[in-house]
Amino acid sequence: MFFEKIFFYCMAFLCFSRLGEAFAGGGKDLNSEVAGGFSPVVEGKFKEPCFSADSIVINEDNDHFFKGKPEDMTEKGLRDYISNFSGGKITHIFMCPNGQRTSYKSNVHEPIWECAPDAPHRNIWCDNCKRLYDAGIDPYSVWIDECRKQKISPWITVRMNDVHFITIPGYFRTMDYWRKHPELWRVPYKDLGKGGAWTDFAFNYAKKEGAIILLDAAYEAFITDDDVPHSAYEVEGAKDCVIEICSLSKTAGFTGTRCGYTIVPKSLKFAENLNKMWLRRQSTKFNGTAYIIQRGAEAVYSEEGQKQVKENIAYYQENAKILMDALDECGINYFGGKNSPYIWLKCPDNMGSWEFFDKLLEEANVVGTPGEGFGENGKGYLRLTSFSTHENTREAMERLKKLLNK
Numbered sequence: 001m002f003f004e005k006i007f008f009y010c011m012a013f014l015c016f017s018r019l020g021e022a023f024a025g026g027g028k029d030l031n032s033e034v035a036g037g038f039s040p041v042v043e044g045k046f047k048e049p050c051f052s053a054d055s056i057v058i059n060e061d062n063d064h065f066f067k068g069k070p071e072d073m074t075e076k077g078l079r080d081y082i083s084n085f086s087g088g089k090i091t092h093i094f095m096c097p098n099g100q101r102t103s104y105k106s107n108v109h110e111p112i113w114e115c116a117p118d119a120p121h122r123n124i125w126c127d128n129c130k131r132l133y134d135a136g137i138d139p140y141s142v143w144i145d146e147c148r149k150q151k152i153s154p155w156i157t158v159r160m161n162d163v164h165f166i167t168i169p170g171y172f173r174t175m176d177y178w179r180k181h182p183e184l185w186r187v188p189y190k191d192l193g194k195g196g197a198w199t200d201f202a203f204n205y206a207k208k209e210g211a212i213i214l215l216d217a218a219y220e221a222f223i224t225d226d227d228v229p230h231s232a233y234e235v236e237g238a239k240d241c242v243i244e245i246c247s248l249s250k251t252a253g254f255t256g257t258r259c260g261y262t263i264v265p266k267s268l269k270f271a272e273n274l275n276k277m278w279l280r281r282q283s284t285k286f287n288g289t290a291y292i293i294q295r296g297a298e299a300v301y302s303e304e305g306q307k308q309v310k311e312n313i314a315y316y317q318e319n320a321k322i323l324m325d326a327l328d329e330c331g332i333n334y335f336g337g338k339n340s341p342y343i344w345l346k347c348p349d350n351m352g353s354w355e356f357f358d359k360l361l362e363e364a365n366v367v368g369t370p371g372e373g374f375g376e377n378g379k380g381y382l383r384l385t386s387f388s389t390h391e392n393t394r395e396a397m398e399r400l401k402k403l404l405n406k
Helices: 002-013 075-083 124-134 139-149 176-180 189-193 201-209 274-284 291-300 303-330 353-364 390-404
Strands: 057-060 092-095 153-156 213-216 242-247 260-263 334-336 342-346 381-385
Touching (some): 075 139, 139 153, 291 303, 303 334
Parallel strands (some): 092 153
Antiparallel strands (some): 334 342, 342 381
16 A cells, blocks of 8 residues: 555656646645645645545546537536536546647647647547637646535646557657657667667567568558558568468458468578478469459459559548547547558447447447457457448447447
């Protein structure tokens, strides 16, 4: 308990430059000690509760309020949100105003709404923070003031040396300064910066252990960000440890025709030269793909074929945006959708994959894929696909929103 208290105290005193005055109640008298813990007094108006065995502390994450409805982004909306915590036994609220980028304007940090318009996972959080800023509202001054009115002790916590999603190129929460200075990243992530940011440390592991990485690149055509490689071989060192398996199924709708290709670099060695071994296998043990399917694959790479492929992918990417917009509106966390035709959403209310699958099927007649079917790390997630029509995708999302807003 002693070390937990020390941790809480240290976290609470890490505050941003411009928030210091609001946090300290004007910077006056923060040194009143009482039995059981630290208890600041704010200009004699409100003696904030000390930490004790009876304290109930809420760690209010940065994006909860800011992922709400745009019409709630007002001073009243902020105060109403804090008032939800009053009237009970909650004594302290820790508020975190940053995830590298901040939810307010500062001379030190980059605000979250100034990330790239197409940054991965950018969502309504960014736009809502900008709405408050444009309205001249400092959200944390308002929150602190309302906490004190509700007799709750407000504390500002700061993410120090934050590496959330640092391996996602261009991630919307990552500061440009942070991205350009990988030497500042904490262990083990700082090793990713050697030779340039975003170097995949899996290659180093494979070389050290004498392992081979089999990379499924079936969805590379869905990558749209310029700083995301379409092939592993764009990254230095990949040719010594990666075999890349590619498919026309997702790119050109070739599902079921069994036509794809495998890249085995000549420099890749594992007991013997694997390129020569693969050539031997293809030459002696493989009868080849049917001629008519080969001609179809050839047509994919014609001028007209590439035009149609890009149109198809663009269509599915529009579906992915429909899915992301709906999940953002509902405040559901997810991965994918950007540079990918699939979205992995976190099941609401801590439901399991199959539990949420059943609920969605029985109450909304919408089907997803339980994440648990993909292994241990998929538990608690559901996978949605963009491979449908615009009409069906919109209808499915309307049903999902209706279900979650009950």
